[in-house]
Amino acid sequence: MAYLVFARKYRPQTFEDVVEQAHVTKTLSNAVTSGRLAHAILLSGPRGTGKTTIARILAKCVNCSEAPTSTPCNQCRSCTEITAGNAMDVFEIDGASNNKVENIRELRENAKYMPAHSPYKIYIIDEVHMLTDAAFNALLKVLEEPPAHVLFLFATTEVRKIPITILSRCQRHDLRRIGINAIAAHMKKICEGENIDISDKGLALIAREADGSIRDGLSLLDQVITCTETAITDKEIIDILGVIDRQILFDISGALFSGDMAAIIDICDLLYRQGRHMMKFYTELIEHFRNLLVVKMEGAASTLSDVPAHERELMEKQVGNITQPHLFQVLNVLFEEEWRIKLSASPKTALEMTFFRLMQIRPAFSLDALIEKLDRLKTGIAPAGKPQSPGASEPEPSASEPEPSAPEPEPSAPEPPVHGNVLSETGPDSPGDPGPECPADDPPESAPADPATPDAPSETPPMDLSQMDNGEIWDRLKSSICEKSPVLGACLADGTLTYTPPDRLVIEIASTHPNIALLRRKKNIAGIEKHCNDFFKQPLKISIDVKQTGPDPGDLKKKHRELESEARAHPLVNAAIKTFNGKIQDIKIL
Numbered sequence: 167m168a169y170l171v172f173a174r175k176y177r178p179q180t181f182e183d184v185v186e187q188a189h190v191t192k193t194l195s196n197a198v199t200s201g202r203l204a205h206a207i208l209l210s211g212p213r214g215t216g217k218t219t220i221a222r223i224l225a226k227c228v229n230c231s232e233a234p235t236s237t238p239c240n241q242c243r244s245c246t247e248i249t250a251g252n253a254m255d256v257f258e259i260d261g262a263s264n265n266k267v268e269n270i271r272e273l274r275e276n277a278k279y280m281p282a283h284s285p286y287k288i289y290i291i292d293e294v295h296m297l298t299d300a301a302f303n304a305l306l307k308v309l310e311e312p313p314a315h316v317l318f319l320f321a322t323t324e325v326r327k328i329p330i331t332i333l334s335r336c337q338r339h340d341l342r343r344i345g346i347n348a349i350a351a352h353m354k355k356i357c358e359g360e361n362i363d364i365s366d367k368g369l370a371l372i373a374r375e376a377d378g379s380i381r382d383g384l385s386l387l388d389q390v391i392t393c394t395e396t397a398i399t400d401k402e403i404i405d406i407l408g409v410i411d412r413q414i415l416f417d418i419s420g421a422l423f424s425g426d427m428a429a430i431i432d433i434c435d436l437l438y439r440q441g442r443h444m445m446k447f448y449t450e451l452i453e454h455f456r457n458l459l460v461v462k463m464e465g466a467a468s469t470l471s472d473v474p475a476h477e478r479e480l481m482e483k484q485v486g487n488i489t490q491p492h493l494f495q496v497l498n499v500l501f502e503e504e505w506r507i508k509l510s511a512s513p514k515t516a517l518e519m520t521f522f523r524l525m526q527i528r529p530a531f532s533l534d535a536l537i538e539k540l541d542r543l544k545t546g547i548a549p550a551g552k553p554q555s556p557g558a559s560e561p562e563p564s565a566s567e568p569e570p571s572a573p574e575p576e577p578s579a580p581e582p583p584v585h586g587n588v589l590s591e592t593g594p595d596s597p598g599d600p601g602p603e604c605p606a607d608d609p610p611e612s613a614p615a616d617p618a619t620p621d622a623p624s625e626t627p628p629m630d631l632s633q634m635d636n637g638e639i640w641d642r643l644k645s646s647i648c649e650k651s652p653v654l655g656a657c658l659a660d661g662t663l664t665y666t667p668p669d670r671l672v673i674e675i676a677s678t679h680p681n682i683a684l685l686r687r688k689k690n691i692a693g694i695e696k697h698c699n700d701f702f703k704q705p706l707k708i709s710i711d712v713k714q715t716g717p718d719p720g721d722l723k724k725k726h727r728e729l730e731s732e733a734r735a736h737p738l739v740n741a742a743i744k745t746f747n748g749k750i751q752d753i754k755i756l
Contacts, residue, residue: 171384171385171388172356172384172385172387172388173381173384173385173388176356176384177219178216178219178223179223179226179238179240179249180223180237180238180240181194181195181220181223181236181237182237184216184219184220184223185216185344185348185349185352185380186342186344186345186348187215187216187220187341187342189342190209190220190339190340190341191220193339194207194220194224194227194339195227195236196236198224198227198228198234198235198236199234199235199236201234203228203234203317204336204337205312205316205317205318206309206312206317206318206320206335206336206337207221207224207317207318207319207320207336207337207338207339208294208320208321208322208325208328208333208336208337208338208339209221209319209320209321209322209339209341210321210322210323210325210338210339210340210341211323211340211341211342211343212323212341212342212343212378212379213323213379213381213382214376214378214379214380214381214382214383215341215342215343215344215378215379215380216341216380217292217321217322217323217341218258218290218292218321220341221290221319221321222248222249222256222290223238224319225248225253225256225286225288225290225317225319226238226240226244226245226248226249228285228286228288228317229244229245229248229253229255229256229284229285229286229288230242230244230245231243231244231245233285243283244283244284253284254281254282254283254284255281255282255283255284255286255287255288256284256287256288256290257273257287257288257289257290258290258292259273259289259290259291259292260292260293261291261292261293261294261295261296261297261322262293262296265296265297265298265301266298266300266301267298267300267301267303267304269301270297270301270304270305271304273289273305273308274304274305274307274308277289277308277312277313277316278313280315281315285315286315286316286317287315287316287317288316288317288318288319289316289317289318289319290319290320290321291318291319291320291321292321293321293322293323294320294321294322294328295322295323295324295325295327295328299329302328302329302331302332305332306331306332306335309332309335309336310335318336320336325338325340343377343378343379344378344379344380345378345472346370346373346374346472346473346474347373347474347475348380349372349373349376349378349380349383350366350369350370350372350373350474352380352383353369353372353373353383353384353387354366354369356384356387357369357387362391362398363397363398364390364397364398365398365399365400366474366476367400367474367476368390368398368399368400368403370412370474370477371400371403371404371407371409371412372386372387372390372403372407374409374412374472375407375409386407389406389407390402390403390406390407393406394406408441408442410437410442410446410447410450412477414433414436414437415450415451415454416454416480416484417429417433418430418433418451419454419455419458419484420484421433422496422521422524422525423484423488425525427521427522427525430518430521431518431521434514434517434518434521435514438514444507444513444514444517445507445508445513447517448500448504448507448513448517451500452497452500452501452504453472455493455496455497455500456497457470457473457481458481458484458485458488458493459490459493459494459497461478461481461482461485462485462488462490462493463490492527495527496524496527499520499523499524499527500520500524503516503519503520503523506519506520507520537653540652540653541650541651541652541653639663640661640662640663642701643663643697643698643701644658644659644661646697646701647694647697650697651693651697653684654685654690654693654694654697657675657684657685658673658675658694660675660676661673661674661675661676662674669704669705669706669707670706670707670708670709671698671706671707671708671709672709672711673694673708673709673710673711674711675710675711675712676712682712685710685712686712691708691710694708694710695708726755729753729755730753730755733753734750734753
């Protein structure tokens with residue numbers, strides 16, 4: 167017996183065996199068992215996804231000795247004949263070679279006669295889009311009102327080429343591309359049955375090259391098995407199929423992120439010497455960086471259906487310290503340079519020039535990161551500026567020999583202890599702040615000079631909020647927040663503070679839409695709560711009540727659109743356009 171390739175040997179014989187087309191097989195199974203099967207069915211989709219296979223299985227379901235059934239027995243006369251391809255009542259017609267009107271007229275004449283020994287006479291027309299316009303017109307009448315014993319099953323990869331008059335007379339089912347993981351799992355099951363030793367990575371390489379077609383994947387698997395005599399290695403698969411090793415993509419992206427241009431040039435040279443197609447490699451490179459961006463954005467796994475699980479883990483590790491804006495910049499440059507590589511007489515040089523340009527890109531920061539850096543810069547400048555005022559007065563003690571107890575800090579003693587604690591948090595402008603006034607290098611001498619303050623600032627008692635005026639507390643709290651975080655301080659400028667016993671502070675803010683959006687971020691809310699806890703020296707529950715004062719940007723745009731529509735529909739405007747034969751160039755909202 168002649169050798170059968172895997173695509174024919176392991177062709178599905180029941181709906182359960184069809185890979186990843188459950189949305190079609192389940193519908194057709196229910197239609198058969200419930201007696202609601204349409205007389206004309208169109209199966210469309212990419213090549214090698216099971217269109218003709220599903221048509222044959224459906225023919226078995228309606229002509230089986232146990233019909234109607236969703237699971238044919240594959241033992242009766244009708245099932246065995248359909249499997250062998252010599253059934254008397256099932257006609258498989260190639261639409262590419264039988265596309266003339268004479269062929270369709272002959273089909274119409276034969277359709278009138280009853281089937282030989284089966285319940286239905288079934289016509290399976292493959293690549294039906296290849297029929298001529300005259301042939302489609304000849305098919306219209308019999309397709310709309312066929313005899314009760316006739317069933318039409320059409321298969322096509324170009325559904326857009328079929329006239330709408332034919333589509334409206336058929337029940338259409340669209341088959342989908344098969345994912346890499348499903349193709350690899352199916353091939354692994356076949357290899358286990360054939361006792362073939364091949365790694366999961368090798369199967370993933372073959373499945374990726376199949377491009378969503380399970381028939382192409384089985385054909386490539388046949389080729390790989392034929393070309394090797396011992397255990398199949400990943401390197402042999404790469405050499406036989408001429409595919410690009412996936413590890414090269416990770417190596418080149420890692421070299422780009424680390425700034426190793428020499429490694430990138432070596433990789434490009436290696437691919438060129440191996441005879442790899444530069445444009446195909448560039449296409450896979452764009453897809454690779456797109457997947458890296460999706461992984462960084464924590465996209466759903468369904469958007470990475472063509473990425474094996476082990477590659478996704480590698481991607482997560484590689485983009486751990488890379489920002490989203492930087493990945494977007496890289497992907498944008500790759501798209502902009504695609505046409506240069508496609509049209510270049512030296513694609514290798516064009517590819518290297520693209521990476522030179524990518525090396526010049528400085529990693530971009532997100533808006534939140536920029537705001538955080540500005541806050542750090544502000545807080546870094548403020549402490550550096552504090553010693554300047556004492557520094558300016560440092561020559562004075564040297565002119566009149568330093569004294570153990572200076573008279574300047576004494577006026578702060580009459581201040582109540584609670585007020586002194588609040589002022590010490592507000593910055594160098596507060597008169598009761600003893601920190602900046604004392605030199606940083608002689609704390610042991612200043613400690614015994616002031617017996618009124620023996621305790622460290624961290625041991626100060628918590629503030630009694632019930633005894634303080636909320637307006638006074640709020641002003642000092644705002645000053646403290648503004649010093650540490652100018653952005654949050656600006657957003658809280660128009661707010662008010664309300665104390666609700668026993669441990670809740672309510673901050674009411676009436677501000678514009680951008681400030682409200684900034685205050686509603688979880689990170690900023692946590693920052694305000696930390697500022698308040700540090701300021702009052704006790705744990706508090708903070709509630710922020712925001713109210714918008716200005717118009718919402720969305721409502722404003724909607725209002726502008728309404729005004730523009732009213733202006734365009736105004737009778738005077740229309741009359742002026744007709745009179746002067748003009749047109750509206752622009753509408754300005756005053």
